[in-house]
Amino acid sequence: MNKIFQSLFILIIPLGNVFAAEKFADSHIHYNWDHRKETSSEEVVEILKQHNVGLTIVAGTPSELALELREKGGDWIIPFFSPYIHELGKRDWYLDEQVVKDAEQGLKDGLYYGIGEVHFMNGFKPKTDNRIFLQLIALAEEYQVPMMIHIDSGNEITFQKLCQANPKLRMIFAHAGGNLRPDHIEKILNSCDNVWVDFAARDPWRYDGISKPDHTLLPEWKKLVLKYPDRFITGTDPVWKVTRWSTWDTDDEGWTHYQKLYDYHWAWLNDLPADVRKKIAWQNTQILLKR
Numbered sequence: 001m002n003k004i005f006q007s008l009f010i011l012i013i014p015l016g017n018v019f020a021a022e023k024f025a026d027s028h029i030h031y032n033w034d035h036r037k038e039t040s041s042e043e044v045v046e047i048l049k050q051h052n053v054g055l056t057i058v059a060g061t062p063s064e065l066a067l068e069l070r071e072k073g074g075d076w077i078i079p080f081f082s083p084y085i086h087e088l089g090k091r092d093w094y095l096d097e098q099v100v101k102d103a104e105q106g107l108k109d110g111l112y113y114g115i116g117e118v119h120f121m122n123g124f125k126p127k128t129d130n131r132i133f134l135q136l137i138a139l140a141e142e143y144q145v146p147m148m149i150h151i152d153s154g155n156e157i158t159f160q161k162l163c164q165a166n167p168k169l170r171m172i173f174a175h176a177g178g179n180l181r182p183d184h185i186e187k188i189l190n191s192c193d194n195v196w197v198d199f200a201a202r203d204p205w206r207y208d209g210i211s212k213p214d215h216t217l218l219p220e221w222k223k224l225v226l227k228y229p230d231r232f233i234t235g236t237d238p239v240w241k242v243t244r245w246s247t248w249d250t251d252d253e254g255w256t257h258y259q260k261l262y263d264y265h266w267a268w269l270n271d272l273p274a275d276v277r278k279k280i281a282w283q284n285t286q287i288l289l290k291r
């Protein structure tokens with residue numbers, strides 16, 4: 001090996017190791033019935049371990065699949081109670097009193113460490129004044145656990161009202177980078193200290209919206225992240241049936257794409273200053289979960 005090549009080699013290897021060794025809090029994953037047909041819970045745990053995931057927030061459909069993952073993996077897997085308590089629960093959870101009963105029992109038994117993900121889609125039912133949802137908020141406050149909420153609306157007002165009305169409730173604003181632009185998100189961060197923002201599923205293969213072709217953050221998002229480094233978290237969210245190549249009646253192959261989702265998030269994380277990167281990749285989730 002000639003000298004130049006040797007020094008390059010020495011330089012490259014440790015850098016690679018630093019990144020590879022860094023722990024990742026994958027703060028938004030799902031393990032659903034249609035994943036399970038494709039990838040077993042043991043395989044999911046193995047994938048997470050291989051990628052040095054030291055902490056992960058998981059929601060299942062039905063909800064108890066998140067518990068199965070923790071049972072197989074250990075206490076670094078943090079199950080949230082999903083209001084989707086049966087395979088098609090996403091369609092009717094907001095009408096189903098059983099959701100509240102199951103949530104209360106699961107929290108009382110110490111099985112769940114949060115509630116969510118709950119989706120509110122523009123133009124669809126339910127709205128955030130839904131009776132079941134309000135009861136879930138009350139339970140989250142009673143048991144002092146965070147909630148993961150995905151609100152797809154044209155402006156920040158719906159979410160802002162929610163976080164201002166419940167200042168003691170820790171809330172995750174899931175999937176930032178959609179309709180709400182950085183200036184909307186900034187209003188939420190500014191008015192609610194109890195909110196963390198996640199960039200799950202904003203990779204170019206699904207919803208996109210936060211990054212450039214080289215997978216680093218768009219300038220306006222990077223600026224916001226650097227201004228509020230304590231308030232961002234991220235996750236891979238390996239749900240693949242949202243892509244145009246998938247149909248609703250097939251099994252979800254999402255976990256087989258984990259590597260590229262993981263690489264995508266590290267691409268933009270590695271473009272940030274080291275202290276900010278560590279906060280978003282690891283520390284902020286610890287604080288959010290009060291670990």
Ligand SMILES: [Zn+2]
Nearest residue numbers: 028030117237
């Ligand atoms: Zn999700």
